[in-house]
Amino acid sequence: MSARVTVLLVDDHAVVREGYRRLLEVSGGITVVGEACSAAEAYQMFCILTPDVAVMDISLPGVSGIEALRRILTHQPKARVLMFSMYEDAIFVRRALDAGAAGYLTKAAAPRVMVEAVATVASGRRFLSPDVAQALALRPVGAERATPDVLSAREFEVLKLLAEGCSVNQIAQQLGVNPKTVSNHQSSIRQKLGAETATQLLRAALRLGLIPPL
Amino acid sequence: MSARVTVLLVDDHAVVREGYRRLLEVSGGITVVGEACSAAEAYQMFCILTPDVAVMDISLPGVSGIEALRRILTHQPKARVLMFSMYEDAIFVRRALDAGAAGYLTKAAAPRVMVEAVATVASGRRFLSPDVAQALALRPVGAERATPDVLSAREFEVLKLLAEGCSVNQIAQQLGVNPKTVSNHQSSIRQKLGAETATQLLRAALRLGLIPPL
DNA sequence: ATGTGCCTGGGAATTCTTCCCGATACACGT
DNA sequence: ACGTGTATCGGGAAGAATTCCCAGGCACAT
Structure with missing residues (x-):
């Protein structure tokens, strides 16, 4: 060896x-x-x-x-x-x-x-x-992208941090981008997941396993 | 030994x-x-x-x-x-x-x-x-009720509905009060629980057992 | 009677969200 | 090489939500 x-x-x-x-x-x-x-x-x-x-x-x-x-x-x-x-x-x-x-x-x-x-x-x-x-x-190819995969990698990241309880500003700082960008990401996440409220957003994050169950 | x-x-x-x-x-x-x-x-x-x-x-x-x-x-x-x-x-x-x-x-x-x-x-x-x-x-003794008790009955109710995914307007309609009132309740709830973000509010509600685990 | 606390909302300032827009970068197939 | 698509990043403006301060009405205890 x-x-x-x-x-x-x-x-x-x-x-x-x-x-x-x-x-x-x-x-x-x-x-x-x-x-x-x-x-x-x-x-x-x-x-x-x-x-x-x-x-x-x-x-x-x-x-x-x-x-x-x-x-x-x-x-x-x-x-x-x-x-x-x-x-x-x-x-x-x-x-x-x-x-x-x-x-x-x-x-x-x-x-x-x-x-x-x-x-x-x-x-x-x-x-x-x-x-x-x-x-x-x-699930060969693209099979798993029934619902969850509509989120982009960055959106995934933002959703995870949101679900952990971070504010938009904290996330922006952590990712090194403008808060406005994070806010825009959040908007598209909510739209893609159909989440009107914070609860629905958190449920989605739990479903995706982004955060440990509470 | x-x-x-x-x-x-x-x-x-x-x-x-x-x-x-x-x-x-x-x-x-x-x-x-x-x-x-x-x-x-x-x-x-x-x-x-x-x-x-x-x-x-x-x-x-x-x-x-x-x-x-x-x-x-x-x-x-x-x-x-x-x-x-x-x-x-x-x-x-x-x-x-x-x-x-x-x-x-x-x-x-x-x-x-x-x-x-x-x-x-x-x-x-x-x-x-x-x-x-x-x-x-x-949080010494009886700690788990140290926090919830500071919430008034109305605030409790509002927090529960918020955690269930209701919007402020829906809650106002359901309780028969002005949305502004619900919003004000929410503010004091957040302050009392030390919840900066909507997610933290949700986690607090989970901790208090106001809603079933997700 | 008086103090205290809660529920109720108004007003104003502020912050956040949303929707629309363009710029850049990068991958991909032709 | 070239257009195409998509992701990421943000600006601008309108609208919505939140916060803070305030005040009246009400119940209740001292």
Whole structure:
């Protein structure tokens, strides 16, 4: 085999990161060289450490893992990022892959699969955990865009933050755009989802799994 | 120190369980003697293995971790169960403790805190992770009614309708008052609950049980 | 009687939303 | 290379909602 694989772990829960670190490191060929707990930190650390693979939780507070993935790929086009999530819905998988993820793994997968996934991604190939592959196979192309996919990536992002309780101004600051833009996004989101009130917007976000159930 | 501590891990994600297992076992004094991925399995395995401590994720598919906790305690009143969750809201903590949990730990806690928590719970004491303790301390006793009581009856009613997705105008019509009045009520509700955004208002209503969970 | 708190709304200032518009950028098929 | 489509970003203006301050009517307790 080749040299050891270096990994950057991105998850907002410290205990979870530590668990993954140990899980990966006992495998023998993997070294976790860094950890990050947010999208911003993930981007910075990736640029500094240039790990072979980033293992990133898809649901981070504020800016999502997918957005973090995009930012990394913008500046490091050759980055190998393995997305990791509790969601196995085809919609999430597709968004992750569309955004350029090198692999997608669910937390329901067997532990050794995670090691295998990192190794596969590090070697330049793509990796999908079996359950995910099945979910995708069952809905070939565009099947899942019955309702949810009418939202664009940015709209997704804005909806997530709105559902988390952020104000338009906070979102604008976090995404680095004009509040007016966020407001305009919100309008189109509401129209696309048919959400007149904030409640309906939140329900939609819950349906899409953008935020954990309350 | 005393003998090794035996632990039953309960979480619906295999990878997560494996991570925790490694995290706990390298500490030296802890042995994970079993794993379960559902409430039913947790109960069965607890009865068979009689571990010193069960570490249980609060959010399990189907029957929740708290319900699993209750079932275990019904038949094994001396069971020591450490609840483990990504939520640090006081309401979750209180429910867990009311149900008889020996401790509550958030996933945001530092990794070694988990080891400490297991050891503390095994020794017969209770354990709360620092962030959780703080959340509870801020709302001492009967905390869950500290907030709602400041709302007047009318405000309560308006909040309920708002949370159900009604517009201000609809509410005004339903209550037979001027929309302006409803709007004014809403303002004071927001102020009293500290809700900046519509979403936060909704979450408050959920916390107060004004509407069924989404 | 008097104070207190709630429900009710008006008025004015402010902020947000909506709808329409154009600019830029990027991907895609021809 | 070129047009086409789409996403993102924002400006402008009209309209709607929110906030803050205020005040009358009412119930209720001291």
